Amino acid sequence: MNPPDIRKACLRDVEFGARVRVIEPCNLYGCSIGDDCFVGPFTEIQNGAVIGARTRVQSHSFICELVTIGEDCFVGHGVMFINDTFATGGPAGGRRELWRETVIGNRVSIGSNATIMPVRIADDVVIGAGAVVTRDITAAGSYAGNPARRLKSQS
DSSP states (O other): OOOOOOOOOOEESOEEOTTOEEOSSEEEESOEEOTTOEEOSSEEEOTTOEEOTTOEEOTTOEEOTTEEEOSSOEEOTTOEEOOBOOTTSSOOTTOGGGBOOEEEOSSOEEOTTOEEOSOEEOSSEEEOTTOEEOSOBOSOEEEETTTTEEOOOOO
16 A cells, blocks of 8 residues: 555645735645735645735635735635636646736635636625626625626615
């Protein structure tokens, strides 16, 4: 019987700003986390991801490569960011040229268990819990559903 290749959760090659608070266990590597951020437990932030100042990332969230999150944002529990669109009908695997980036503006709040595909989201947006964002969001407002759509304004 061959022993398994066990790799422990770790914080490796992370560029931390001032006054960052991380609750372990977490798996953070090759990313950048701005001043006054909070990262909850059981979170993974991958190589090249950027988290802006004063942003809170709650527990059990996954922020993959090619994701940039602005300042003063909130990422709820269990939020999943996706960089592979399965453009060829299956996973891109190691073919990074098939991955796409996600850019989140400033003052964006993302509700728990939302899924964020490779998109751009404008400043001052609220994404409802459980929403699936499949297209760019270019205007401030509240969005919810699968796929996420702008909610009607209240009169």
